Amino acid sequence: MTRPHSHLRDYQKYIKTHVLEAWKSHKSIMLQMPTGTGKTHLLASIIYDSLKEDGKRCVWIVAHRRELVEQIEETMERYGIPSIPKEDGRVRAMSIQWLSRHLADFHESPNLIVIDEAHHALAKTYKELWLRHPEAKKLGLTATPCRMSRRGFTDLFDELVTSDSIADFIRQGWLSAFDYVSIRPGSKSQRLIENLSKRGADGDFQTKEMNEVLNRKPCIEQLYESVRQYADGKKGIVYAICISHARSIAGFYRQRGINSVAIDSKTPTRQRKQLIENFKRGKIQVLVNVDVFSEGFDCPDVEFIQMARPTLSLAKYLQQVGRGLRKATGKDTCMLIDNVGLYRLFGLPTAYRDWKAMFEGRLAGKGYRTTCKKTEYLAAKQEKAPTGCSNEPLEMVMSHEILWDYLNKSKSPTDNNTPLQEKLKPFKDRQNGLWGLKCGQTITAKAQYSTLFDVKDNLAAVQFEDCRTAIVDKNGRIRMKTDRYKRMKFLPDNIVAVTDRNDKTSYIDLRCNQYYPDKPIVMKFGQIEILQVGRMFYSRTKHAYVNRSGIDRHDFFSRGFYLLIYDPFITPEFKYVESTEDSLNKDYVCILENDEDSYYRFCGKLPDGSIVIADGEGRYYHAEAGKEKRYIACMTPETQTENFKAAVSKLMSEARECAAQKQADKQRTQEKKQKERLATLQNAVPFKSGLKWGLKSGERIIVPPIYRRIQKPIGNYCAMEENPNQWGIIMLDGKVVVEARYINVEIKDNGTANLTIIPGKTKTIKL
Known part of the structure; x- marks a missing residue:
């Protein structure tokens, strides 16, 4: 028996913490997690x-289908949480119908x-639970908190807790590419x-029309050719339109050697x-189904998913592809x-996916034909039809190699993985004549403006x-209230x-x-900006610096993470860090870079490159590159720790x-790099070009021919006559270690060298 809390992944622990935190202020929470990321484990x-x-x-655990109830019962028992019969038990798994x-x-x-x-969850069916048990905490689990009708879930749930995206889970290795x-x-x-053209009661394509159009031999033959070309011999699931369509596909596949069966709502439970x-x-190699394996089905080693059923439902689409994204050995x-x-x-x-907008009902979980343009994807490569294939070969929209490359390089692949691209x-609004704002299909600000002068970025x-x-x-x-203007325009x-x-x-x-x-x-x-207006200069800080001198x-002197501005008339006086360069x-x-609050008086630079600054109130700070400034002292200290000198x-x-540590680290790094570089030059030999000599390794010239003579290298060194x-x-890479001023040089194998200053007078050095 496995205790469910003992093997939670880090992201599951993080989400669990968020759910528990949300319950402190809300009774009813909806949790969104992609298919295959362990919602049931987290629930347990x-x-x-x-x-x-x-x-x-x-x-109470409530599901909309009996099959899901059985799976929940099995999962709970696996984690040591038995769902005891309905008339007696602390944990009950039930269908909403029962x-x-x-x-x-x-x-x-x-x-x-x-x-x-x-x-x-439909309000009419589930609202009774909320009315009868208002004090009970509620938790809704879903991978797709959306409805085609654009009706949100706020009538049942107070808050939405979201996990990472599918792209994030693939990048982290929890879902399959x-x-x-x-x-x-x-x-x-x-x-x-x-x-x-016809639509059903739920707003999706009408099943009857889809079946009449697509349940034909040419279409089913193309389905088979697609599997043969891209998933030959692989294990997979096919999503069909209806029972007759599923059986037609399964039968056609079997006739051509693919072990396939059709499963639908009429398949007896035991047989299913x-x-x-x-x-x-x-x-069995292939399961052809009609909405049976859209939810709750767990078979991680599924190698392909075939979508043979058109739909306008985002939930159906993600539930279908999600069956194939689970990881498996x-x-x-x-x-x-x-x-x-x-x-x-x-x-x-x-x-x-803007799950928040769909949860609130601001955006429908529905497909739009303008959602995808070919240029938005990485489909630079298109597959050619093999011999005997249909006249309409498929195109490669995304390969896993390109997907991995983009997911690993950035958090925003070109398939619109971030809302910033919208x-x-x-x-x-045609009804009230007012203007609003939207990103893509998502309305972000309702129509409430008589005039919309200009839009730039997110403003x-x-x-x-x-x-x-x-x-x-x-x-x-x-963001900012302004006077009543006739025109407004964003500039760079x-x-x-x-x-x-x-x-x-x-x-x-x-x-x-x-x-x-x-x-x-x-x-x-660099990252710091100053405005020049006429002959005056202004800092872009809330407490602005104005130079009138x-x-x-x-x-102006740029120093990386800070900018110095010479101003001999600035007051008042402050204390300074003692330095040999006091005048500076x-x-x-x-x-300061990334500090929009104020400007400061420069009080000195420390040996490690950090600085001491002071604000207009007499407070002193220590500032370093990449860090927030830190308060250290003040003009009128109340404690010894606030004393400037101390x-x-x-x-x-x-x-x-x-600074000493940085210098030592730098020296070690340089020595390591030099050692690695010299190791690649051990086969270097002298060569002559014209009247001069140099060193080369193979055909690669290491030291250009600039010396009168060069002796054969010994270890990493060789003698040269200038x-x-x-x-x-010199070293093999050309670095001069002993200046050319001796009448003779003899390099030893033990790493020393004898230098002849004048005849009869030599000195020995360690190289």
Whole structure:
């Protein structure tokens, strides 16, 4: 028996902590985790801890299908949490259909209610649980918190807790990489699907029309050719439209030597279990199903997924491909065969999903034909049809090699894996005539602006109905209130040009909310920026530095993580770090990289390159590259630790040690690199070009021919004559270790050398 909390992965522990934290302020939580990342294992750990905390606790686990209930019961028992018969037990696993019929029969009150596959939770069916047990904690589990109808889940759940994305889990090695092939745009198959016009009650393609169009021999033959070409001999699952379609596919595959069976809702339970067991053991190669294996099915060694059913449901798409992304021993990748062009509606499995917007009902979990453009993907390579293949070969949309390369290089592969690629755009509500903001298909700020002047990055310049103007972020939150302007336009470098009612234009620096009458010129010193307005200079900090002393660009000195500005008129006086270069410490203003709060008085540099600065209130700080400034002292210290001299003395001692350590590390690194370099030059020999000599290794010239003579190397050294009777020693890489001023040089095998100064007078040195 395995205790569920004992083998949680790091990300499961992290998510569990977030769920427990969310329960402190909300009773009802929905948890999103991709298929195959261990939702059930995490659930078992949460339930285990809940029961351990209070022996009288009662937990209900509710699912929408009986098969899921059985799987939950088996999983709980595996972790030592038996789901005891419904009439007597602390943990009960039930289908929502059974529970809704017997809810009145229960006299107990659960402490925790878990909803599995919670994207199926309908308010009418589940609301009764919330009404009857308002004090119970609720946890909804799903990989896809979305509905096609754009109706959110906030009527049942208060908060959404999300995990890492599919792309993150693949990058971290918890999910399998994949190859993705699909029908070509403009192909006959794609046109057939695009012409599907009828919709079912759930808003998806109508099953009857799909079956009439696609359940035909040419289409099924192409399905078979796709498997033969891309997944020959592999174990896989095919998703069909309906029962007749599934049976047609399975029969066609069997006729051509693929051991396949069809499973659907009409397959007897005992037979279904046996077929699934045979599939898991490898006795059956392909399972063709109709929505049977979209949820809860666990067979990690599935090597390919074939999508033969068009759908507009994002949930169905991700549940299907998710069956193939589980990791298994000996399985490097999964082949995703998309015979119905679903990636053009939803993006690849690694595409970014705005689960928060779907959870809240701001975005539908529905496919849009404009979602995917061919150029958004890495499909630079297209497969040619092999001999005997269909006239419409599939195209390679993504190979696992390219996927791995992009996932490992960055967190934003070009298949739209990050919301930053969705540009902020304005939209106009036709009903009220007002403007709002959206990213892609997601409305981020409702229509509430009478005028939308300009949009740039994640900001918008807007005018409200009462004529107020402001700068807002993509969610409509006011970033900066402004006067009532006639026009507003974003300029480069976070500058906004604003025009008032009298057509006078001024400028706002969004970095520090400062106004300027003339257009600022941005001066850049590495990561630090200064604005020049007319003859004056301003720091881009909230407490702005203004220089009025008539300086020019030559009075700015970039020092990496800080910028010095010469200003002999700055006041008041401050204490300085004692230095042999005291004159360099005074009369300088300091601007720190990544510090938008204020400017500082420069008080001196320490041996390790860090600096001491002071603010206008008389507080002293220690600043280092890549770190936040640290308070060390003040003008009027209340304790000895705040005394400037004592604090700087301690810093100086630490800085000397740090500088010495850095120098030693640098020396060791240089020596190591030189040793490695010399090891590759052991076959170096002298060569002559014209009248001069040099060294070469094979055809590679190491030391150019610049010496009068060079002797054969001994170890890593060789003697060279620069001028007549002026000998010295160089290393194999050309570095001079003994200047050429001796009348003779003799290098020994023991690492020493005899240098003849004058005849009869020599000295020995250690090389």
